[in-house]
Amino acid sequence: MTAIGLWNIAAEQPSRTALVTPDGREAGYGELAAEADRIGRGLQRMGLSPGDSIVLLLPNGFDLVAAYFAAMQTGLYVVTVNWHLVGAEIAYIVGDSGAKAFLAHERFAEAAGEAAAEAGLAEERCFAVGEVAGFRPLSELGEKEPVARPDVRTAGSPMLYTSGTTGRPKGVRRALSGADPDEVPAQSQGFFGIFGLQAFDDHVHLCGSPLYHTAVLNFVSISIQLGHTAVLMDRWDPERMLKLIEQHRVTHTHMVPTQFHRLLALPEETRQHYDVSSMRAAIHGAAPCPIEVKRQMLDWWGPVVIEYYAATEGGGTVIPAEEWLRKPGSVGLPWPGSVVQILDDEGGELPVGEVGTVYMRMGASTFEYHQDPEKTRKARVRDMFTLGDMGYLDDDGYLYLCDRKSDMIISGGVNIYPAEIENVLSVHPKVADIAVFGVPHQDWGEEVKAVVQPAEDAAAGAELAAELLDFARGKLAKFKLPRSVEFTAELPRDPNGKLYKRKLKEPYWADSTAKH
Numbered sequence: 001m002t003a004i005g006l007w008n009i010a011a012e013q014p015s016r017t018a019l020v021t022p023d024g025r026e027a028g029y030g031e032l033a034a035e036a037d038r039i040g041r042g043l044q045r046m047g048l049s050p051g052d053s054i055v056l057l058l059p060n061g062f063d064l065v066a067a068y069f070a071a072m073q074t075g076l077y078v079v080t081v082n083w084h085l086v087g088a089e090i091a092y093i094v095g096d097s098g099a100k101a102f103l104a105h106e107r108f109a110e111a112a113g114e115a116a117a118e119a120g121l122a123e124e125r126c127f128a129v130g131e132v133a134g135f136r137p138l139s140e141l142g143e144k145e146p147v148a149r150p151d152v153r154t155a156g157s158p159m160l161y162t163s164g165t166t167g168r169p170k171g172v173r174r175a176l177s178g179a180d181p182d183e184v185p186a187q188s189q190g191f192f193g194i195f196g197l198q199a200f201d202d203h204v205h206l207c208g209s210p211l212y213h214t215a216v217l218n219f220v221s222i223s224i225q226l227g228h229t230a231v232l233m234d235r236w237d238p239e240r241m242l243k244l245i246e247q248h249r250v251t252h253t254h255m256v257p258t259q260f261h262r263l264l265a266l267p268e269e270t271r272q273h274y275d276v277s278s279m280r281a282a283i284h285g286a287a288p289c290p291i292e293v294k295r296q297m298l299d300w301w302g303p304v305v306i307e308y309y310a311a312t313e314g315g316g317t318v319i320p321a322e323e324w325l326r327k328p329g330s331v332g333l334p335w336p337g338s339v340v341q342i343l344d345d346e347g348g349e350l351p352v353g354e355v356g357t358v359y360m361r362m363g364a365s366t367f368e369y370h371q372d373p374e375k376t377r378k379a380r381v382r383d384m385f386t387l388g389d390m391g392y393l394d395d396d397g398y399l400y401l402c403d404r405k406s407d408m409i410i411s412g413g414v415n416i417y418p419a420e421i422e423n424v425l426s427v428h429p430k431v432a433d434i435a436v437f438g439v440p441h442q443d444w445g446e447e448v449k450a451v452v453q454p455a456e457d458a459a460a461g462a463e464l465a466a467e468l469l470d471f472a473r474g475k476l477a478k479f480k481l482p483r484s485v486e487f488t489a490e491l492p493r494d495p496n497g498k499l500y501k502r503k504l505k506e507p508y509w510a511d512s513t514a515k516h
Contacts, residue, residue, distance in 0.1 A: 104132055
């Protein structure tokens with residue numbers, strides 16, 4: 001049987017499909033490995049050595065995956081950049097990561113050019129897919145090198161930048177392992193094993209989110225390492241996803257609750273038109289999933305919806321469908337080798353059922369926030385780290401999340417968790433999306449506010465606001481009800497479903513500060 005790992009599979013089954021690109025082109029393992037070798041040799045010829053960094057500003061596609069594997073076999077740190085950022089923000093990441101090479105796509109030409117200029121990166125270190133002023137064609141990188149593996153081969157590592165909701169983003173950097181890049185790490189196989197995914201086994205992975213997200217990149221790269229075909233979408237569309245599942249007999253995918261919501265919003269005849277019976281694992285995380293939304297997905301797709309809790313820094317917990325039906329609302333039990341504890345503000349462990357800050361440890365794995373020891377220190381208690389989420393454990397050790405500590409509303413001395421309110425209102429048929437947060441109140445400190453993106457056939461206004469409050473009144477205590485409801489055409493979310501709640505909150509708190 002073929003050994004796992006990109007280059008091992010390429011040697012024995014070069015024509016096996018590794019990738020289906022967004023335009024439908026099928027790329028074999030041999031082609032992908034050869035491109036990763038060319039780019040890797042080119043980077044080494046430029047003088048890059050293990051421990052150096054490269055930055056990728058590329059859309060989902062063959063070039064991004066090939067460049068990623070080039071870095072991963074030459075001991076480089078690879079930074080995949082959110083292509084919604086502007087030039088100055090990208091320049092900061094290029095500079096902060098110490099990038100020795102910058103690969104970009106012509107779709108983002110303006111931002112790429114600004115970033116390279118501001119970061120002071122020489123033209124000979126900038127390469128583009130398509131035309132970008134001041135960048136050389138990516139096809140030139142390593143083109144004069146012999147067709148062979150790079151001279152120095154050692155395992156690299158992704159260094160992805162946190163979202164920066166409380167300031168400048170920071171790269172999560174782990175020490176290089178020095179391992180053979182042709183060997184798939186045991187932790188990668190173990191991670192997929194959590195979701196019941198094994199090597200080969202006719203698996204097909206569907207990627208519907210941008211590869212600059214940690215989990216998305218992990219699922220695609222590990223799928224390829226384990227002999228699975230990865231089908232890439234450039235921009236996610238609910239009906240297009242269903243079509244691809246049927247066309248390629250997709251067995252597993254990684255999703256966020258926003259995508260569930262939009263799938264469920266499709267007309268019933270559209271939903272029933274496509275065959276999704278090949279699905280074995282619809283894995284979701286990144287944001288809380290309303291209980292009713294998840295029940296509807298389970299009713300439609302069957303017991304294949306698997307939830308987990310983790311982050312760029314590590315993880316985590318997992319809960320299969322059958323367990324979730326017994327423990328609705330939970331994000332599950334710790335992964336094998338992981339530890340989850342609930343601590344108070346002094347670092348003491350809290351008893352079962354009491355809400356506190358969620359801390360985790362993932363085996364012996366550790367990390368640091370690149371060039372930010374203070375942020376690293378604040379995120380840790382002993383050998384555990386936190387993302388700032390609040391939650392509690394039940395008698396059986398299952399974790400329930402309440403909200404981010406930074407998003408918790410304190411009104412009249414009472415703690416209110418916006419996620420609970422969002423979960424209730426998000427299932428109203430006239431709500432397409434919702435955000436709940438605290439705004440200043442002279443007497444209570446904060447009051448609850450909801451900002452709603454109405455469904456397409458719903459009219460925003462006082463009548464809808466009253467209808468939503470009536471809907472919530474029988475499901476939430478009076479003190480949790482929003483004191484005001486506003487409407488917006490679209491909430492500020494990234495393509496992976498992450499809500500930028502800070503953008504909604506800032507105007508209210510800025511006005512409050514200005515008045516004092």
